[in-house]
Amino acid sequence: MATAAGGSSADNDTECSVCHELFKNPKLLPCAHVLCRHCLLSWLASNPEALCPLCRGAIADTKEKSRTKGWKEVVDALPDDVAMAALVESTRVLSQDHVCVVCQSAAVSICLTCNDIMCKPCGQAHTKYSVTRDHKMDDLSSMTAEELAASQPDHCSVHTSKPCELFCPTHGAAICHLCASAKHRACPDLTELAEAADKSREELSQMVTSLLTEEQQLEEAVAALERHLEATEKVMQEAVAEIDMTCDKLENSVKECRRRLKNMTLDAKAKVKDTVLAVKVTLLDHRGRLTSHRRVADRTTRGATNKIMCDVTRALRNRVKDILVTCGQLSVDWKSVSTVTLTIDVAAVTRIEKELSALGHMEVKPVSIGTRQVRRMLFMNQYGQLIDLPHQS
Template identity: 45%
Template sequence: MATAAPPVPEPDDMDCSVCHEQYVQPKLLPCGHLLCHHCLLSWLQSQDQALCPLCRCAIVDPEERGQKSVQDVADGFPTDLAMADLVEAHRLLKQSHSCICEDAAATCLCLTCGDLFCESCRKIHLKMKVTRNHTVEDLTSLTADKVAGSQHAACAVHADKTTELFCPTHGESICHLCATSRHRCCPEVKDMEEKVKDARAVLAKLAVTLTEGEARLDKAIQQLDAHLTETEKQTKKAVAEIEAVCARLEKSVQDCRHRLNELAHSACSDVKEAVTETKTCLLQRRGKLTSHKHVVQRVQEAKNRDTVSTMTPVMQTRVGNLDCSATLPSGAKVVSKVTVVIDAEAVTRIEKELSGLGQAKVMSADLDIGLVPVLSFHDNHGENIVLSNNKQTAERRGSDWDDGIVVASQPMMTNMLYEVILDRRDAYFGTMLTGATTTPPEALTLPYEAEGWPSAVVINNNFVDVNGGQWLDTNIGRKLRDLPEKSRMGVMLDKKRSLHLYINGDDQGEAASSLPDPCFAFFDVLGPYRQITALPVRRMP
């Protein structure tokens, strides 16, 4: 999937939103916007809540801010080297320059060696045998991106040589002399062009991920806008119906109209508030994706190879931690629609029963934009578990096989598949367990292992354990044993509240029936299994 090259930033786009000057050591914020390093420091020091001055997204978590100094927080953000290169090139072009002969003003720049020349020296430069193949361009026609791309980094050890190679062992760019001396024992030294080619391929994939995420969020936002419009129509329809009834009530109409209008508008207001709040969350998420997309594309198009090499792993980590889905945030309000229902029989009794006329009925709206619960894991988990990726990835650390239970943060909804992918496992044999517990995670005392759990349905490879005492002789979990990496496993509660096991999208059968409400999906990262990641919750037919 090809993406259009991003435009080179205009001078105004290189200005910090705090100092309104061109960036100096631009720091990349979590939302994708940039601030000068010194501006970021002063902004953090002056704000009780560290919010981006452009989009109001949080710059740093309050808990993290309390654990680190402002200096450490600011230093911890990556520098956008692609933007820094463009800013420096723009500053260079704005300055007045003298030729290397010091007798005249410079009119051109050699992009190969970086020297400035007047017209006379330019002719000499291009006639000399060692420099005749250099690229020399007029200063008036040069752009910042051309200048930035022409700057080749000098070797950190040998300042007179440029970096043409990359050492993966030490993660640094080196010259040929370093390769034969300091890095001669390194197992693999790559040509810088090969390294940059690989980096650009990674950046291209990141750009596609962000573009697709933008598209999903655009669809969700458009449907929420349509839902808001429909809610407004329903409000007008309800008010019109109320007015028609009130017209028949003559003397009593004023009090009735006032009460019913308030009822309709109040119900619709709650719906609009819920939809608007959800839309705001999605717009903020999209803003993050767009900001990071611009950064990725900027790095992707950067001419400076060291910049591309350095920024690529930073952006891989950053994009990996972004939420590119169009799912509702955890705890978001339910999106509903409102209809005002008038009791026809009450109209004939209106003078006697005016106080009981009319009601507002709110019904769930089925929007096909993936607004379903997000499967994330609760903070109450096994001692060997470490959560990451917005609490959607669980990794079991250490050598102990057990203490690896993770429980979903939200209760299970019927006909929704709560599924994980097995990211990593060891070579030996074993089984990972799954099922559902009837105790909210915040109130759970987690067992060492899931077998024998008194408040859960535990699905093993050759039996199902119900509440730690009823052992059902069933083999619906037979495929759980020795599942390979990248396999998917999950549980689903049907409308009859029967628990089903799914493996790689296929229903393995019913594990237990008549489960109470609420139920919480759990996964026991046991034995050879080391890491799982939650997948988007899916509605099953």
């Protein structure tokens, strides 16, 4: 596991949530959370249900686990978070002591090509040597990890000394001119890496916009459910109060009726609450996936090289499409979210009122609702629904 040499980026984005150190070989989970490869293997070894330790989302489905010989194959099949790896390296460089690598005096600048930090005289000399005269120096005090990561040169993964200047859509790889003439000669539509990166940047920006929009809609839906639950709680409190008032007037002859009404009311409340909470959990789960993928896309857009941006775009493209399709199909079925009202059979009310009035045990007071004078009684039907059915006086 990586050891943090100093502070990490904002919100500890570069720290693994398992080992709490800088990421080493970060892996991108299906839920868009990131863990060190070694931490992920250790987690899966002790938690074979293969759920993310942060959101309990599935890391691998049952079919995928049955096809592999062990967790190593599952973990290695997950995409590398190359944008996070670059950000971690930049964080490590900036968190080290600001001492010139040449003369050991206080460093004030950093080479964006070789990541060496230097004092002013050594930095000036660095740009005059024939080997390093093309290197660009920048102010160390104002440099951020994202800026440093985005400024790194793109080198070919095959010819490491050659810069990546082309992009092969057929193989989805950033390549140098030597690779283009040797291995990609038959590949059509070779484009400039900068042009491919611009398209990836635009696609990632659209991903961020779409994910943010869906995230906000889910948040609004969750807030609406919470308001509905609060309203239900208020109605139930009023219902219980009315039941108490009514049953107190019925004396001992209706104590058993009062007990049953309360129990049925609480059961109805539990059903409404369970329904709302179940929908809320689903929405929160999808919102978490939207947020995680949006943060990955946003972070990559703000602090990644062209090559890394293309790699991350390829890793996220289909997954984000699937997430957006799923979120587009989500909606709150308000018909399934029960509302609560109270009623009592009118004939039964009339009969009970007459019997109790004859005994002097009930006094019915009219209540004004609009222009009508009504009497309200509380009752719950056999389906667990509380209904308010005013009786015209």
